[in-house]
Amino acid sequence: MISTGEQVAGLFGVAGKGVAITGGGSGIGQALGMAFAAGGARVALLDVRPESLEASLALYAKGGLPATGVRCDVTDPAGVERAFAEAGGKIGRVDVLVNCAGITLWKPAEEHTTEEFRRVIEINLTGTFNCCQAAGRRMIPAGGGKIVNISSIRGFVGLPNGIAAYASSKGGINMLTRQLATEWGKHKINVNAIAPGMIRTPLSAFFVDSDVGKNYYLPRIMLGRCGETDDLVGTVLFLASGASDYVTGQIIAIDGGMLAAG
Incomplete structure (x- = not known):
């Protein structure tokens, strides 16, 4: 029974955990990495x-936050394996993987080329699988671990302007998350995902400030505002901590209530 403040703090703590974050050089990955580092985790971007x-890394150093960097092309399975070996060598071991690497393609479906569609799927979905596989191969003999994938509410519902490749990749991440949770539960590996709504990042700022963002998207957010990267931190830390030991196979929307409104 949890009955002390120390137990509560430990339940949600990430201190000492080895955390690998793909797409850690900018946006959501950068913000999540800073939070993990601030919480005492050993972070590899x-x-x-x-x-x-x-x-x-310069930004982290300015804030007094330790982290290390590893170059990783998530579309290259052999390169991913090398990157995880290097990351594990630098942070001890990979206890937590957060998959943030991804791209977006804004184009009507009828104008997508096959090459463009494949590229988005290759980075967003296949890249997530490659990294989950590399992490899983290490977590299984280690006795467990936590994986958090970054999906999107576009994996659940469509958008009038063209994101067919992106939406398809995120729907795939949702099912990949559930499948890996089903396969790896026996190894004590928790696999979950978050599905952000409209979050302001350098990649999404143009859309957030566009007419579609302001006039179509924003009115459908029940909390009445665009999300910030800090709005994702609490849920991801929860999914990486002992507090989520009985949570797996879940895709948690962080969208200001947009999905709830239909």
């Missing part, structure tokens, strides 16, 4: 762009 890693 994985990103395909060395310049983004360098900028993120």
Whole structure:
């Protein structure tokens, strides 16, 4: 029975955990990494762009937050394996994986090329699988771990303007999350996802400030505002901590109530 403040703090704590974050060089991944580092975790930021890693690590250092960077192309299975080996060497082991790497393609479905569609799927969905697989291969012999995938409410409902490839990739992440949770539960690996709504990041700012964002999207958010990356932190920390030991296979919407409104 949990009955002391110390027990509560420990329940939600991430201190000492080895955390690998893909897409950690910017946006959501960067923000989540800072929160983990502030909580005492050993953080490895994985990103395909060395310049983004360098900028993120400088930002962390400015705030007195320790972290390490590893270049990782999530579409290259062999490269992912090397990156996870390097990350594990730097942070001890990978106890937690947060999959943030991804891209968006804004284009009407009838104008998508097959190559464009495949590229989004390759990075967002196949890349997530590659990283889950690399982490799972380490977590199984280690006796367990936590995986948090970044999906989107677009994995549940469509949007009038064109994001067919992106929405398809996020729907795939939802099912991948449930499948891996089903397969790996016996290994004490919790696999969950968050499904953000409209979150302001450098990648999404143009949409947030667009006519569609302001006139179509914002009025459908029950809390009446666009989300910020900090709005995602609490749920991800929960899913990475001991507080979520009996939670797996879930996709948690963090969308200001948009899905609830239909």
